[in-house]
Amino acid sequence: MINSKDISVIVQGAINKEETPKCLQSIRKYLPEAEVILSTWEGSDVSNLDFDILVENKDPGTVLIDSYKSKKIYNNLNRQLLSTQNGLAKATKKYALKLRSDLILTTDNFLKYFDEYQSRSNEYLLFERKVLIPALFTRHKLKLCGSHKRYEMPFHISDWWLFGLKTDLEKYFRETSLVEEPYFTKYFEQEEHKHKDNPYLKAKHKFAPEQYFALSAFSRRFKDIKMADASDTSFELMQKFKKCLVNNFIVLEFKQSGIYLNKYSFSKFEKFTGDQYIDLYNAYKYQEDYKEFCDNDFIITEKKIEPSELNYAKIRIYKHYYKLIDNNTKFPKKLEEFLWGIPLTVLNYLFTAFLNIKNTKILKKFHLFN
Secondary structure, three states, rough: OOOOHHHEEEEEEOOOOHHHHHHHHHHHHHOOOOEEEEEOOOOOOOOOOOOOOOEOOOOOOOEEEEEEEEEEEEEEEEHHHHHHHHHHHOOOOEEEEEEOEEEEOOHHHHHHHHHOOOOOOOOOOOOOOEEEEOOOOEEOOOOOOOOOOOOEOOOOOOOEEEEHHHHHHHHHHHHOOOOOOOOOOOOOHHOOOOOOOOOOOOOOOOOOHHHHHOOOOOOOHHOOOOOOOOOOHHHHHHHHHHHHHHHHHEEOOOHHHOOEEOOOOHOOHHHHHOOHHEEEHHHHHHHHHHHHHHHOOOOOOOOOOOOOOOOHHHHHHHHHHHHHHOOOOHHHHHHHHHHHHHHHHHHHHHHHHHHHHHHHHHHHHEEEEE
């Protein structure tokens, strides 16, 4: 397995008073000899933080995406890109781990997967070696809130953390340009784009940050990869995305990586994200596409969850159940889940199961008469 003395860890982003110290402590515990680079903003309070190299970046600013209840959601794409690029520029080791500044390691087991899934086809080879990434939020579909409609999600490759050869992470990030703001974040508000089918609804950005990073890297190298904006979800583009993904990345769930985000406690068990788990590149989905595009003889070991309405309804229960048992959930929310969330999702599952049985009987009768 790779020795931690050969790894540069780029911890990028704003300083979170609670989570960043835990992040740095977990790196020292599980990658004790790694070079730790903290890439954050000028004027940040970094006292009592454990790192080897400090990079103080000038904040490129951000743009408001949406307001939800009392929360404001910002597009931090330029912030993430700049802090990652400048952190990578200081890295001196063969391997690099790029981490959000609020992610926490619970093991170094992710390193052993670096040598797994090594078969590749000859199409869309960007990296010298495959790069490890998390299943959250590496998507192939996206479900709209309050709807059963699902959009294809080409090039939506998670940016929470990445591990690979430093030279490969540089290929991914270093030549990517900062986006023009506020045009990028307000893209679907522009008159010429309002008519398009925007998969993000209230969010109006041209691409999700995950898509922008991935698309920028692959389109630089492969001229046949073109994507106008997030509404471009053609079958041909999705096929190219799948080949790019399995030829250049290895997708790991928490059970494999041991890396989680305390902000989203469900990141310790992806199924608790609810029905969108089926739309992620979960362990099964990755193996399925790996078999199709890289190694036809590969034996799939993960259990499949069919993307049926019944299974979507079933897995929604997990999300509400987890909110009930999660220690971070406040009592009023737990009460809401107990009184409404869980009962409603259980009833929805039973109703969906009833319709499924009814439709099956109708189909059987139809076949009998034909």
